[in-house]
Amino acid sequence: xxxxxxxxxxxxxxxxxxxxxxxxxxxxxxxxxxxxxxxxxxxxxxxxxxxxxxxxxxxxxxxxxxxxxxxxxxxxxxxxxxxxxxxxxxxxxxxxxxxxxxxxxxxxxxxxxxxxxxxxxxxxxxxxxxxxxxxxxxxxxxxxxxxxxxxxxxxxxxxxxxxxxxxxxxxxxxxxxxxxxxxxxxxxxxxxxxxxxxxxxxxxxxxxxxxxxxxxxxxxxxxxxxxxxxxxxxxxxxxxxxxxxxxxxxxxxxxxxxxxxxxxxxxxxxxxxxxxxxxxxxxxxxxxxxxxxx
Numbered sequence: 593x594x595x596x597x598x599x600x601x602x603x604x605x606x607x608x609x610x611x612x613x614x615x616x617x618x619x620x621x622x623x624x625x626x627x628x629x630x631x632x633x634x635x636x637x638x639x640x641x642x643x644x645x646x647x648x649x650x651x652x653x654x655x656x657x658x659x660x661x662x663x664x665x666x667x668x669x670x671x672x673x674x675x676x677x678x679x680x681x682x683x684x685x686x687x688x689x690x691x692x693x694x695x696x697x698x699x700x701x702x703x704x705x706x707x708x709x710x711x712x713x714x715x716x717x718x719x720x721x722x723x724x725x726x727x728x729x730x731x732x733x734x735x736x737x738x739x740x741x742x743x744x745x746x747x748x749x750x751x752x753x754x755x756x757x758x759x760x761x762x763x764x765x766x767x768x769x770x771x772x773x774x775x776x777x778x779x780x781x782x783x784x785x786x787x788x789x790x791x792x793x794x795x796x797x798x799x800x801x802x803x804x805x806x807x808x809x810x811x812x813x814x815x816x817x818x819x820x821x822x823x824x825x826x827x828x829x830x831x832x833x834x835x836x837x838x839x840x841x842x843x844x845x846x847x848x849x850x851x852x853x854x855x856x857x858x859x860x861x862x863x864x865x866x867x868x869x870x871x872x873x874x875x876x877x878x879x880x881x882x883x884x885x886x
Contacts, residue, residue, distance in 0.1 A: 600760040601812050605868055608785055608813045609635060611750050615659075617641040619748035619780070622771040624648035625787045627818035628752050630871060632657055633862040643697075643748055643777070647835060648822070650675035653687055654842055655858055660688040662746060664697050668839055670832075676839065676846035677854075691725040698776050700746035705779035712740040751781035754819045755805070756826055758786060759794040762809035767826035770805045778806050787815040789827050815868050817880055828883040834875075 609631035612618060618640050620629065629648060632640075633655040641660040642652055649666060652658050654677035661678065668675035681687040692700075695715040703711040712731065717739055722728045729742040753774050756767035764786050766774070778784045786809045797804055818824075821831035821838075841853035865871040872880065 598761050601762040601809065602760050602791065603785075603811045603813050605631065605813055605815070608787075608811055611783070611785055611811065612637055612640075612752075615639045616749040617643065617747065619751040619773075619777040620644035620648055621751065621753035621774040621777055622646075623754050623819040623822040623824060625752045625754040625785075625815070625818060626820060626822060627787055627815040627868045627871070628785065628813070630862045630865070630868075633858065634866070643746065647675060647838065650677045650842060651838065651862075653677045653681050654845070654854060655862065658687050660690060662690040662692065662697065664692055664694045668842075670836055670839055672839055672843070676842040680846035690727070691721055692728075693721075696721070696728065696741070696743050697746070698773070699743040701773075701776040701780040703743065703745035704747040704781075705776070708745060710742040710744050713743050714738075714740055716741050746780060748777060748781040749783070751777040751784045753777065753784065753786045753806075753809075754815075754822075754824065755786050755788050756824065757790055757792045757796075758788045758809065758812045759792055759797045760812070761794060762786070762806070762812050763794070763797045763804050764788065764806035764809050764812070765792075765797070765800075765803045766805045767824075775805065778809070783810040785809070785811040785813065787813045787818045789816055789818070789824055790814065817872055817875075818868065820872075820875065820880070820883075823885075826885065828880070828885050831879070831883055 612632050637657050639659040640657050642658050643662040645663050645665040666675050666678040682689050695713055699711045699713040722730050727744050731740055731742045733740050755764045758764040791814050821834040823830045841857045845851040845854040
């Protein structure tokens with residue numbers, strides 16, 4: 593009997609970008625797969641429901657890609673308690689905010705992973721969360737009679753993740769373990785697309801099977817420095833100076849009605865570079881090497 597030949601799951605970046613369409617629910621891991629997010633911005637994808645946090649979410653909002661944000665944290669860092677584009681869009685009603693905290697978010701993701709309509713959660717009971725988010729239903733536990741929240745399933749159409757390596761068949765390995773929500777997002781999503789720093793041989797995966805964090809991602813894209821300006825454990829650290837440039841531009845646009853800097857940032861770093869390599873050329877090899885972790 594002949595062995596069944598496995599199908600490689602490596603995609604080029606253009607094909608991978610085509611997975612994301614208007615109106616989808618898209619989840620973004622941590623560190624954010626920025627190379628894929630820039631493709632979303634460049635293609636002008638609209639009306640997304642985005643499960644994400646921090647400045648990656650803010651950038652997608654600034655670019656006009658987001659209709660609804662599902663986030664436990666929308667901070668901006670660098671002394672900015674709330675990310676500027678998120679704040680302005682929420683205040684103006686341009687983005688619907690699905691209020692939650694980490695436990696509520698993970699309960700919704702676990703419900704989707706288990707093919708359940710909801711899961712109960714204790715966090716948020718006695719707070720205003722069920723009032724500001726009517727999807728959260730106060731319920732009475734039928735076993736002990738406790739008051740709990742019923743959290744509906746959160747099912748991304750596609751989860752976008754960043755990791756260290758993968759073999760050609762989607763067996764992914766994070767350096768030092770997965771990102772905070774990556775496994776929740778992977779299990780909940782209809783499909784998972786992972787960008788990695790490099791592709792390794794299947795023999796390397798089988799030599800250290802316990803290092804595999806995701807077995808059989810639906811698609812894999814090789815994107816060296818693909819998380820920039822965020823970190824990639826084992827490869828490079830966060831480019832704080834670059835992120836501060838974005839925060840200043842987004843703050844000027846949101847608080848001072850001066851969008852010129854933000855428009856330049858989006859055009860120069862997201863819309864104009866047609867490929868990830870084009871983006872890296874704009875960042876420059878000296879800057880990238882200065883972020884080398886070891």
